[in-house]
Amino acid sequence: MDIRMPGVDGLAATEHACRLPDPPKIIVLTTFDLDEYAVRALRAGAVGFLLKDTDPEDLTGIVRVAADGHAVISPALTRRLISAFAPGEPARQAARARVAELTERETEVLICLAEGLSNSQTGSRLFLSETTVKGYVSRLLLLDCANRTQAALLAHDAGLVSRA
Known part of the structure; x- marks a missing residue:
């Protein structure tokens, strides 16, 4: 769905379709x-x-992620939203405790996820197959995260990535 469309704007169309x-x-x-x-x-x-500058090669995977029920948000927007909801010290300590038991590789994948990288981009950066990255992401979601966005928030809350 796009924002501006002839006849009805995409936001109104989304709202209508989601009430079905x-x-x-x-x-x-x-x-x-x-x-x-x-x-x-x-x-x-x-x-x-x-955003329409999303890599076309990533779109197929992103659509599949969304079809599986996960949220997908552009990396730039994700960073801004995370910055808007920066945690206080108790939340930071709780987040650090949740990620303390991660392996080094799980932590690397979580950081990539928090930076807004797709599974294929994470695989390229860490020299892993996309299937292996998906396995790591699935395990990261067991940290009581409903989706990739919540896992990214956890990484930011734990101080694993900066709020640039």
Whole structure:
């Protein structure tokens, strides 16, 4: 779904479609890198918000991730949202305790995830197959994270990545 479309805007169309008895999973794909649009799209029921500069080779995988019920948000927006919800010290200590038992490789994958890298990009960076990365991501979600976005927040809360 795009934001601006003829007839009805994408946000209204998303809201309408998500009220259906068996709603589709909608990813907003747009040129408008505005937090306001992203928040409205997600509140309307979209499972993702991506910019049109997303690597075309990554889109197929992203659609599959969304179809599996996971949230997908552009890396730049993810960083801004995480910065907006920076934790206090008690939350930071709790996050550090949750990631303390991770292996070095699990930590590396979590950092890549928090930086907004796709599974294929993570695999390239860490010299792992995409299937192996998916296995690590699945294990990371066992840290009581419902999706990749929550895992990324955990990494930021634990101080594994900066809030640049």
